[in-house]
Amino acid sequence: MNNLLSNYKLFLSQFDAKLECFFNKYSEYIYCKKGCCYCCQEGDYPISELELQYLMQGYINLDNSKKLSIQENITNIKKGKKCPFLLNNECSIYDYRPIICRVHGLAYLLENNTVKIPYCVNNKLNFHKLYKNKEFYGEPINTNLDTSAVLKDFNYGEIRNLYDWLIK
Numbered sequence: 001m002n003n004l005l006s007n008y009k010l011f012l013s014q015f016d017a018k019l020e021c022f023f024n025k026y027s028e029y030i031y032c033k034k035g036c037c038y039c040c041q042e043g044d045y046p047i048s049e050l051e052l053q054y055l056m057q058g059y060i061n062l063d064n065s066k067k068l069s070i071q072e073n074i075t076n077i078k079k080g081k082k083c084p085f086l087l088n089n090e091c092s093i094y095d096y097r098p099i100i101c102r103v104h105g106l107a108y109l110l111e112n113n114t115v116k117i118p119y120c121v122n123n124k125l126n127f128h129k130l131y132k133n134k135e136f137y138g139e140p141i142n143t144n145l146d147t148s149a150v151l152k153d154f155n156y157g158e159i160r161n162l163y164d165w166l167i168k
Contacts, residue, residue, distance in 0.1 A: 005054055008154065015102070015150065022106055022141055029138070031125045032105050038120050039104050040086040048147055049157025051098040052165050058096025059085075066092050074166050084166065098162075099147045108141040111149070115140045 023030055032038070047055070059067065066087060073084035085093045091101070105126045107117045115136045118126045130138035144150075147159055 004050065004155065005057065008050060008054055011154070012102075015099075019102055019106075026106065026127075026141075029107075029127045029129060030105050031128075032120070035089060036125075037086055037089045037091075038123065038125065039101075039118070040083040040091065042081055043083070043119070045083060045098070045162035046100060046147060046159050047098040047162050047165065048151060048159045049165075050151065050154055051147070051156070052162075055085075055093055055096045055098060058093035062092060077163075083162070099145070099150050103145040103150075106141055106145060107136060107138060108143055108145045110144055110146065116146070 059070065062070070069087050070084050070092065073082070073086075077084055083091075085091060085097075091097055105118050105120075107115055107127050107130070110116050117131060117136055117140075120126055121128050121131045127136070127138065130136060147156075
């Protein structure tokens with residue numbers, strides 16, 4: 001693993017500890033738990049080139065049957081649908097997942113002071129108790145958790161939808 005990926009892996013361990021504090025603080029509003037894969041079934045998955053390189057490290061470590069299933073998923077799934085790394089309703093590359101997956105479920109402030117809420121709020125999932133008539137009535141995390149903001153100190157490359165990286 002090159003130096004950039006090693007530094008990124010170290011960063012992720014620190015970032016995950018920070019996220020754990022956020023998830024604990026807002027636990028009464030978080031409904032996704034292990035096995036919940038609603039966000040993986042239909043979503044937009046913007047990831048950076050750095051995250052793709054790291055994610056591929058996880059892919060390389062999978063057994064061949066999982067790799068074949070993922071390759072079939074990439075071939076058969078239309079752009080913008082189920083994540084190809086979702087196998088049997090579980091993330092096959094969980095430890096290597098991108099920032100968007102790590103922060104999903106949290107409500108946080110963007111640079112323009114608007115609140116980014118998880119889209120599953122409309123399905124009576126995360127933060128739905130604080131979201132009424134398209135308004136958020138809670139206290140969001142005062143940290144921008146979008147990929148470009150989180151990775152601002154890294155040379156993370158271009159950000160594209162996962163499918164744009166995988167399907168050429």
